Amino acid sequence: MSTVLGKAGFLRISALTVTELRRYAINQTADTVEDTVIGDDDKTRKATLKDWRMSGDVYFNTEDVGQGAMTVGSTVTVELYPEGIGSGSRLYTGRCIITSFDPSGAHDGMVEVPFTGEGTGALVRSTV
Numbered sequence: 001m002s003t004v005l006g007k008a009g010f011l012r013i014s015a016l017t018v019t020e021l022r023r024y025a026i027n028q029t030a031d032t033v034e035d036t037v038i039g040d041d042d043k044t045r046k047a048t049l050k051d052w053r054m055s056g057d058v059y060f061n062t063e064d065v066g067q068g069a070m071t072v073g074s075t076v077t078v079e080l081y082p083e084g085i086g087s088g089s090r091l092y093t094g095r096c097i098i099t100s101f102d103p104s105g106a107h108d109g110m111v112e113v114p115f116t117g118e119g120t121g122a123l124v125r126s127t128v
Contacts, residue, residue, distance in 0.1 A: 004082060004083050006023075008082070008083055008084040009021065009024055009080070009081065009082050009083075009084070010080075010081040010084055010085050011024055011056065011066070011078070011079070011080055011081075012066065012077075012078075012079040013066045013067075013069045013070055013076050013077070013078060013079075014069045014076045014077050015077065015079075016065045016066040016068075016069050017065075017066050018056075018058060018064065018066030018067060018070075019058075019061055019064045019066065019067075020058045020059035020060070020061045020064060020067075021056060021057075021058055022056070022057040022058060022059060022112070023056055023057040024054070024055070024056040024080060024082075025054065025055045025056065026052060026053070026054050026080060026092055026123065027052065027053045027054075027055075028050065028051070028052045028123060029050070029051050029052070030047045030048070030049070030050045030051070031047070031048045031049045031050075031051070032045040032046065032047055032048060033045065033046055033048055050122070050123075051119060052094065052096075052119035052123040053096075053116065053117065053118050053119060054078055054080070054096055054116070054117045054119070055114070055115065055116045055117070056114070056115055057112055057113065057114045057115070058112070058113050058115070059110045059111065059112060059113075060103050060105075060110070060111035060112065060113050067113070070098045070101050070115055070117075071098060071101070072098050072099065072100060072101050073097065073098065074097070074098050075095055075096070075097050075098075075120060076095070076096060076097075076098060076117070077093070077094070077095055078092070078093065078094055078095070078096050078117065079091060079092070079093050080092040080093075081128070085128065086128070087128060088127060088128065089127065089128045090125065090126075090127060090128075091125070091126050091127065091128050092123055092124070092125055093123070093124045093126065094119050094120075094121060094122060094123035094124060095119070095120050095121050096117035096118055096119045096120060097117060097118050097120055098115065098116075098117045099116045099117055099118050100114070100115060100116045101113060101115045102114055102115070
């Protein structure tokens with residue numbers, strides 16, 4: 001397996017390309033329940049419900065329709081290509097609810113926007 005440069009990443013929100021992307025992340029988790037019984041020497045568990053979240057940072061761009069689609073409270077389709085869009089690249093796709101979009105700036109820098117979303121339904125990993 002070869003390593004991948006972060007700058008190759010590509011993000012779409014509801015089929016709209018997000019420009020000025022600085023950072024992206026998808027966090028996947030699974031709940032577990034313990035199913036240890038009398039006679040077991042070690043605890044055992046079973047996976048139950050899965051969950052996922054996404055986050056990122058962009059430089060604010062008023063002409064970016066992908067950023068414009070990230071309205072807090074809206075449900076969007078996320079397409080994240082960590083390796084870029086080329087043939088054979090990995091793709092993560094799912095629906096999420098945008099939970100934050102927080103522009104901030106300072107007199108000596110760019111206006112930056114951290115954003116987050118919580119998955120609703122499965123996050124699907126596939127290959128382009």
